[in-house]
Amino acid sequence: DVKVTQSSRYLVKRTGEKVFLECVQDMDHENMFWYRQDPGLGLRLIYFSYDVKMKEKGDIPEGYSVSREKKERFSLILESASTNQTSMYLCASSFSLAGLTYEQYFGPGTRLTVT
Amino acid sequence: AQRVTQPEKLLSVFKGAPVELKCNYSYSGSPELFWYVQYSRQRLQLLLRHISRESIKGFTADLNKGETSFHLKKPFAQEEDSAMYYCALTGGYQKVTFGTGTKLQVIP
Numbered sequence: 001d002v003k004v005t006q007s008s009r010y011l012v013k014r015t016g017e018k019v020f021l022e023c024v025q026d027m028d029h030e031n032m033f034w035y036r037q038d039p040g041l042g043l044r045l046i047y048f049s050y051d052v053k054m055k056e057k058g059d060i061p062e063g064y065s066v067s068r069e070k071k072e073r074f075s076l077i078l079e080s081a082s083t084n085q086t087s088m089y090l091c092a093s094s095f096s097l098a099g100l101t102y103e104q105y106f107g108p109g110t111r112l113t114v115t
Numbered sequence: 116a117q118r119v120t121q122p123e124k125l126l127s128v129f130k131g132a133p134v135e136l137k138c139n140y141s142y143s144g145s146p147e148l149f150w151y152v153q154y155s156r157q158r159l160q161l162l163l164r165h166i167s168r169e170s171i172k173g174f175t176a177d178l179n180k181g182e183t184s185f186h187l188k189k190p191f192a193q194e195e196d197s198a199m200y201y202c203a204l205t206g207g208y209q210k211v212t213f214g215t216g217t218k219l220q221v222i223p
Contacts, residue, residue: 031209042201042215050209090159101147101205103161
């Protein structure tokens with residue numbers, strides 16, 4: 001079974017704090033993703049990575065950065081947290097083979113509240 | 116740019132009635148399309164992908180390139196089908212776009 005774990009289930013931070021969200025997968029997947037999930041807006045892609053040290057902006061990268069120093073770990077960083085970053089954050093991983101993309105496996109999510 | 120549209124936020128059906136969750140997409144190349152489901156208090160998980168052409172939990176979805184649609188169907192809804200359903204598209208360079216989701220409510 002693929003396991004994708006996230007460092008925290010719930011997190012409360014103050015405005016202006018630097019926030020680190022960590023994601024680890026144990027199935028040697030090349031691709032890793034960070035989303036935020038908001039009611040009525042679905043999942044919106046923040047950043048993704050298709051290899052170690054590689055990163056690509058998703059649809060809403062502003063205010064976020066990422067780091068992927070090891071294949072199994074993908075970190076999301078909020079440089080200076082703001083209240084509009086209060087959300088559920090989901091990490092996912094997937095692999096690709098012969099040009100085909102296989103399904104994403106999701107972590108349980110981190111509910112971040114910025115006060 | 117790639118886009119996925121799920122026009123219904125909420126779909127309520129009676130148990131035993133047919134279900135159709137709509138998904139339309141916009142993408143210039145050949146997309147890979149998926150349906151994901153999130154049951155209450157569970158993590159998001161794959162339901163099915165178009166390339167597999169299989170039926171999972173009685174659900175099927177056919178890719179219609181002419182209409183750029185990938186609607187999810189089930190002939191007889193069950194109470195345990197109540198969940199949030201997301202349509203997703205993988206385009207170039209592994210970028211994934213999700214729709215806004217449809218909440219399916221099956222009324223006993």
